[in-house]
Amino acid sequence: MSPSPGPKATRVVALIPAHNEEATVFEVVRAVRQRIPEVVVIDDASSDRTAQVAREAGAVVISHAINRGVGAALRTGYRYALERGFDVIVQIDADGQHDPRYIPQLLEALSEGYDLVIGSRFLNESYRSYSWVRRAGIRFFTWLGNRLGGLRITDITSGYRAYKAKALQHLGPLPDRHWAVEQTLEAARKGLRIKEISVEMPLRQKGRSQFDLSTFLWYPIRVADSVLRILLFRR
Amino acid sequence: MRLINVVGLLVGVYLLVQSYRLVRRREEDTLSFLTWTGVGLALVGVSLFPNAADYVMRALGMEMRAYTIFTLGILIAYVLLFRLFRAVIRLDQAISTLNEEISLLKAQRERDRGASRPTGAGAGDEP
Numbered sequence A: 001m002s003p004s005p006g007p008k009a010t011r012v013v014a015l016i017p018a019h020n021e022e023a024t025v026f027e028v029v030r031a032v033r034q035r036i037p038e039v040v041v042i043d044d045a046s047s048d049r050t051a052q053v054a055r056e057a058g059a060v061v062i063s064h065a066i067n068r069g070v071g072a073a074l075r076t077g078y079r080y081a082l083e084r085g086f087d088v089i090v091q092i093d094a095d096g097q098h099d100p101r102y103i104p105q106l107l108e109a110l111s112e113g114y115d116l117v118i119g120s121r122f123l124n125e126s127y128r129s130y131s132w133v134r135r136a137g138i139r140f141f142t143w144l145g146n147r148l149g150g151l152r153i154t155d156i157t158s159g160y161r162a163y164k165a166k167a168l169q170h171l172g173p174l175p176d177r178h179w180a181v182e183q184t185l186e187a188a189r190k191g192l193r194i195k196e197i198s199v200e201m202p203l204r205q206k207g208r209s210q211f212d213l214s215t216f217l218w219y220p221i222r223v224a225d226s227v228l229r230i231l232l233f234r235r
Numbered sequence B: 001m002r003l004i005n006v007v008g009l010l011v012g013v014y015l016l017v018q019s020y021r022l023v024r025r026r027e028e029d030t031l032s033f034l035t036w037t038g039v040g041l042a043l044v045g046v047s048l049f050p051n052a053a054d055y056v057m058r059a060l061g062m063e064m065r066a067y068t069i070f071t072l073g074i075l076i077a078y079v080l081l082f083r084l085f086r087a088v089i090r091l092d093q094a095i096s097t098l099n100e101e102i103s104l105l106k107a108q109r110e111r112d113r114g115a116s117r118p119t120g121a122g123a124g125d126e127p
């Protein structure tokens, strides 16, 4: 067998959006680094010690001056990853809900030829711990995304994802908040290959959720805006 | 057709063309799109079927001239609100862009500092 000079090694980076997660971010960064050495925490103007703690755990920290929301943090992270020439991006929450042990499965699905892989809590029993309002919301927006994007996924709002950098380059900038439906729909309509894997996602144990009454009330309006933007402007 | 109807029709068509151009140029301005399309359709409808408009006006109790002034006032207020809304949305996007830019620059600066420290080569560059 001839030792063919294989393609250059794939460079992987983990992006962790975090806002006031000092209680959990250390463990998350440590656990992720066992699988992906390059970890970037995007600290969205936390008022606690999230940035210091993440640095102590060995992450590169990018700190926003103003809190703008998860979508904005991800936008910053994607830009960092693309500008530095990473090939694969894994995205995982800082609150400990996303177990890093699934990372190999996410990466494997990418190497099977998919562009975007989503970790779904609806492919196992873990979705049951969420309130019925949350579940109904997720179900509705997933249905909408499936209808408009010709998909068959189960958890469109999940933030546990992996991307090929090449695929991300095809997508427009994310909105500051409520990014998941928009990203998934745009990816689907642009013909990116999307796969889901089953991921157990327990409820958050520590810290504060981004979900409060106003997030909840704005969600349908923001999603309507997203849908209109994708259908009209991002063909 | 009276002159006012012709003017209304032209303005309505103009607004519809504008929203079509937004889509063509991929300017991601959903607020303008919705407003222009909505107002454009309403104007075209009212100009083509003035009787329908009369009927609606009468139903709303606006057959008197004095009320027309109030109606105009409200319309103008709507235009102002629309412009303000758009200005706020633009500013909001600008802040977000700046925020992103600054955070990346800060991170870059930290990296540069970290890189220059161990070798001591960059010591002279430090202020």
Ligand SMILES: Nc1nc2c(ncn2[C@@H]2O[C@H](COP(=O)(O)OP(=O)(O)OP(=O)(O)O)[C@@H](O)[C@H]2O)c(=O)[nH]1
Residues within 6 Å of the ligand: A016, A017, A018, A019, A020, A021, A042, A043, A044, A067, A068, A069, A070, A071, A072, A073, A074, A092, A093, A094, A095, A097, A159, A203, A204, A208, A209, A210, A211
């Ligand atoms: N950058 C940024 N990240 C945020 C913000 N709010 C939350 N996050 C982070 O985004 C991730 C997801 O936010 P969560 O509040 O956990 O949202 P969720 O998982 O959908 O909701 P829960 O099930 O209640 O945890 C976490 O890593 C948070 O630290 C924010 O304003 N800005």
Ligand SMILES: [Mg+2]
Residues within 6 Å of the ligand: A093, A095, A097, A204
């Ligand atoms: Mg969470």
